[in-house]
Amino acid sequence: xxxxxxxxxxxxxxxxxxxxxxxxxxxxxxxxxxxxxxxxxxxxxxxxxxxxxxxxxxxxxxxxxxxxxxxxxxxxxxxxxxxxxxxxxxxxxxxxxxxxxxxxxxxxxxxxxxxxxxxxxxxxxxxxxxxxxxxxxxxxxxxxxxxxxxxxxxxxxxxxxxxxxxxxxxxxxxxxxxxxxxxxxxxxxxxxxxxxxxxxxxxxxxxxxxxxxxxxxxxxxxxxxxxxxxxxxxxxxxxxxxxxxxxxxxxxxxxxxxxxxxxxxxxxxxxxxxxxxxxxxxxxxxxxxxxxxxxxxxxxxxxxxxxxxxxxxxxxxxxxxxxxxxxxxxxxxxxxxxxxxxxxxxxxxxxxxxxxxxxxxxxxxxxxxxxxxxxxxxxxxxxxxxxxxxxxxxxxxxxxxxxxxxxxxxxxxxxxxxxxxxxxxxxxxxxxxxxxxxxxxxxxxxxxxxxxxxxxxxxxxxxxxxxxxxxxxxxxxxxxxxxxxxxxxxxxxxxxxx
Amino acid sequence: xxxxxxxxxxxxxxxxxxxxxxxxxxxxxxxxxxxxxxxxxxxxxxxxxxxxxxxxxxxxxxxxxxxxxxxxxxxxxxxxxxxxxxxxxxxxxxxxxxxxxxxxxxxxxxxxxxxxxxxxxxxxxxxxxxxxxxxxxxxxxxxxxxxxxxxxxxxxxxxxxxxxxxxxxxxxxxxxxxxxxxxxxxxxxxxxxxxxxxxxxxxxxxxxxxxxxxxxxxxxxxxxxxxxxxxxxxxxxxxxxxxxxxxxxxxxxxxxxxxxxxxxxxxxxxxxxxxxxxxxxxxxxxxxxxxxxxxxxxxxxxxxxxxxxxxxxxxxxxxxxxxxxxxxxx
Numbered sequence: 169x170x171x172x173x174x175x176x177x178x179x180x181x182x183x184x185x186x187x188x189x190x191x192x193x194x195x196x197x198x199x200x201x202x203x204x205x206x207x208x209x210x211x212x213x214x215x216x217x218x219x220x221x222x223x224x225x226x227x228x229x230x231x232x233x234x235x236x237x238x239x240x241x242x243x244x245x246x247x248x249x250x251x252x253x254x255x256x257x258x259x260x261x262x263x264x265x266x267x268x269x270x271x272x273x274x275x276x277x278x279x280x281x282x283x284x285x286x287x288x289x290x291x292x293x294x295x296x297x298x299x300x301x302x303x304x305x306x307x308x309x310x311x312x313x314x315x316x317x318x319x320x321x322x323x324x325x326x327x328x329x330x331x332x333x334x335x336x337x338x339x340x341x342x343x344x345x346x347x348x349x350x351x352x353x354x355x356x357x358x359x360x361x362x363x364x365x366x367x368x369x370x371x372x373x374x375x376x377x378x379x380x381x382x383x384x385x386x387x388x389x390x391x392x393x394x395x396x397x398x399x400x401x402x403x404x405x406x407x408x409x410x411x412x413x414x415x416x417x418x419x420x421x422x423x424x425x426x427x428x429x430x431x432x433x434x435x436x437x438x439x440x441x442x443x444x445x446x447x448x449x450x451x452x453x454x455x456x457x458x459x460x461x462x463x464x465x466x467x468x469x470x471x472x473x474x475x476x477x478x479x480x481x482x483x484x485x486x487x488x489x490x491x492x493x494x495x496x497x498x499x500x501x502x503x504x505x506x507x508x509x510x511x512x513x514x515x516x517x518x519x520x521x522x523x524x525x526x527x528x529x530x531x532x533x534x535x536x537x538x539x540x541x542x543x544x545x546x547x548x549x550x551x552x553x554x555x556x557x558x559x560x561x562x563x564x565x566x567x568x569x570x571x572x573x574x575x576x577x578x579x580x581x582x583x584x585x586x587x588x589x590x591x592x593x594x595x596x597x598x599x600x601x602x603x604x605x606x607x608x609x610x611x612x613x614x615x616x617x618x619x620x621x622x623x624x625x626x627x628x629x630x631x632x633x634x635x636x637x638x639x640x641x642x643x644x645x646x647x648x649x650x651x652x653x654x655x656x657x658x659x660x661x662x663x664x665x666x
Numbered sequence: 667x668x669x670x671x672x673x674x675x676x677x678x679x680x681x682x683x684x685x686x687x688x689x690x691x692x693x694x695x696x697x698x699x700x701x702x703x704x705x706x707x708x709x710x711x712x713x714x715x716x717x718x719x720x721x722x723x724x725x726x727x728x729x730x731x732x733x734x735x736x737x738x739x740x741x742x743x744x745x746x747x748x749x750x751x752x753x754x755x756x757x758x759x760x761x762x763x764x765x766x767x768x769x770x771x772x773x774x775x776x777x778x779x780x781x782x783x784x785x786x787x788x789x790x791x792x793x794x795x796x797x798x799x800x801x802x803x804x805x806x807x808x809x810x811x812x813x814x815x816x817x818x819x820x821x822x823x824x825x826x827x828x829x830x831x832x833x834x835x836x837x838x839x840x841x842x843x844x845x846x847x848x849x850x851x852x853x854x855x856x857x858x859x860x861x862x863x864x865x866x867x868x869x870x871x872x873x874x875x876x877x878x879x880x881x882x883x884x885x886x887x888x889x890x891x892x893x894x895x896x897x898x899x900x901x902x903x904x905x906x907x908x909x910x911x912x913x914x915x916x917x918x919x920x921x922x923x924x925x926x927x928x929x930x931x932x933x934x935x936x937x938x939x940x941x942x943x944x945x946x947x948x949x950x951x952x953x954x955x956x957x958x959x960x961x962x963x964x965x966x967x968x969x970x971x972x973x974x975x976x977x978x979x980x981x982x983x984x985x986x987x988x989x990x991x992x993x994x995x996x
Binding site: 306349432433509515 | 701704707708711712715728729730731732733734736737740765767768811814819820821840841842843844845846848849851852853855856857858859870871872874875876877946947950951
């Protein structure tokens with residue numbers, strides 16, 4: 169036990185490690201906030217940068233960046249309606265309307281505190297229950313991932329705004345975009361028209377930046393004359409009462425985040441969207457409607473995506489299996505530094521586990537501190553005149569799209585999708601479903617094929633597998649329930665009972 | 667006239683001057699075919715700092731992913747043959763032509779160094795009802811289609827190892843495709859698949875931790891990383907003519923790069939590949955060091971391409987016959 173505490177406290181007591189975690193978290197917030205600069209990218213650059221370092225400082229810096237980066241994505245989502253990372257897409261839905269009402273400071277405050285809370289829950293689960301959670305996560309079969317993806321597709325209902333039909337259309341378009349490129353399972357080319365540049369598919373980040381960034385800039389051209397929204401800053405840190413009010417929702421969202429984060433095939437982006445949907449479902453009477461600036465719409469995705477960080481470490485630390493793309497790179501880093509991430513890591517080097525838990529906790533605290541300072545300067549972004557803001561958004565979008573793969577092709581895609589996104593918004597199509605479709609496309613496509621191939625291409629066998637596995641059956645019933653609850657049939661049943 | 671000539675000579679002298687300067691006189695661009703954190707990336711980023719020291723220059727590494735590495739390969743092939751663009755690649759390009767993924771491969775490049783190769787290993791989930799290769803074959807024959815093999819698409823290591831098995835004893839199993847051996851090994855541990863042909867380095871920790879078990883090492887000799895793992899030739903010597911085989915990591919420049927530059931880079935990487943910590947890393951990840959260059963590397967590439975292309979051709983996985991591209995039958 170003393171050993172555990174000692175190793176947990178290493179990053180707190182060693183000044184060098186402490187400052188590296190702080191530096192990483194600080195840098196992470198800004199890297200996360202800039203669309204196109206991703207945590208994955210930053211951590212992979214750090215690998216070569218920290219090659220000659222000792223393992224502890226290298227890990228401290230990476231964990232700081234990871235924690236800060238997941239949170240940082242919310243900044244631009246709230247202030248500019250451009251999610252800095254895929255996991256902040258849901259944050260923009262209600263965060264941006266809040267900023268437009270002059271409540272950017274409050275929105276960032278809630279986001280920060282809730283991210284801290286979610287991060288903490290993730291860390292606690294990692295520390296207390298890692299082996300059992302990973303044993304559960306690894307049980308997910310291809311058919312379960314498929315059902316999870318179908319469950320994700322049903323989120324279109326929550327994301328489509330006023331018209332469900334338009335939402336479904338946008339979602340289907342997203343699925344289609346996601347299927348372009350070399351099919352990873354058969355190496356066949358899909359919709360590439362024989363072009364090598366298309367073989368890699370369309371970068372999902374480029375689509376996201378275009379759809380949100382460029383289209384936002386174009387939309388704002390309509391209101392060149394209106395001045396920026398004056399921000400009222402009287403309350404940044406939410407009161408204890410507010411936190412207590414959202415406590416049940418944030419606990420539920422954290423649970424979603426940890427589980428989705430721990431699954432090797434899914435990460436914070438899907439977790440945040442699912443939590444947003446969950447919030448919409450359980451919140452009976454929001455003070456402000458969802459999509460217009462509901463606080464619940466910030467609380468849920470932000471707790472979930474930070475809880476997913478701790479979740480992603482669960483399979484990594486217990487089995488050497490990455491929970492997401494960042495932990496995949498960190499596994500590589502551990503190898504380089506002579507450790508052997510795998511099932512034996514916890515047995516042979518338990519100190520590493522507690523050191524990482526310590527770093528995560530520390531990074532979470534720094535995230536809270538850095539997140540709550542400097543908000544006053546940040547919200548000025550929204551008050552900027554349009555003539556400055558619009559070129560700034562465009563510049564950020566272009567740099568971001570280029571940075572993804574250092575490829576000019578991505579910049580063209582980004583601009584193209586920006587114009588498309590502008591017209592879609594003009595005609596009342598919400599863009600959330602497009603991104604949802606792109607995120608889920610591979611998950612659904614690959615796992616459906618894996619599931620049916622595993623069952624020798626027989627649908628009855630697949631169904632038999634689903635009804636005999638408790639996990640699959642639960643997911644299957646959830647899909648049915650959510651689907652039926654959105655149809656008129658459900659309303660009829662409910663009325664009949666009442 | 668004389669003045670004009672003089673001017674021309676001077677101009678000529680000035681333009682040729684930089685070429686006479688010592689290579690490398692500016693930063694070299696290093697293009698890695700695969701994404702950050704992958705095995706190609708790790709190996710290349712580990713060896714390059716040592717090679718830089720030997721070379722006395724800077725190599726800026728960049729990941730250019732997509733199209734199974736074809737996008738990176740084309741980028742370097744379309745650049746200048748001046749030694750300022752280096753391709754860090756794996757084995758895949760040697761199958762581009764037969765898989766219809768591109769019309770270029772390593773024949774458009776000069777190998778600087780073939781650093782190392784991976785060792786294929788056949789692993790199974792711990793509770794699979796067989797422990798050795800002959801037992802596995804017997805079980806598969808008794809239960810056609812029941813055993814699930816993980817695969818990673820035609821041309822990948824699992825498809826080649828499976829083609830080897832099929833060439834010796836045709837097996838009737840179900841292939842479940844995954845996008846990489848990492849996700850497939852995860853699925854193996856969760857019981858979604860039963861058997862996976864993987865590269866030793868990816869499986870070694872799982873085997874040590876008991877989350878998967880070895881069926882056979884597809885190599886002619888035992889590995890120091892896993893000394894107890896039985897080699898396939900110890901139970902089935904007929905595999906001897908196909909082995910050793912394995913995915914490899916290589917450093918390349920565009921064909922036509924001046925000989926002195928090739929020589930300098932070759933010397934630098936040969937030196938870099940001898941570095942202590944690089945060797946330790948490769949050993950830990952279960953890769954077999956090769957560190958070959960020049961004609962030896964050319965011969966290795968030719969043999970690899972011929973063996974593999976015809977294996978996948980005979981397994982019916984290709985889109986075009988190797989014969990169409992003049993790839994000789996082994």
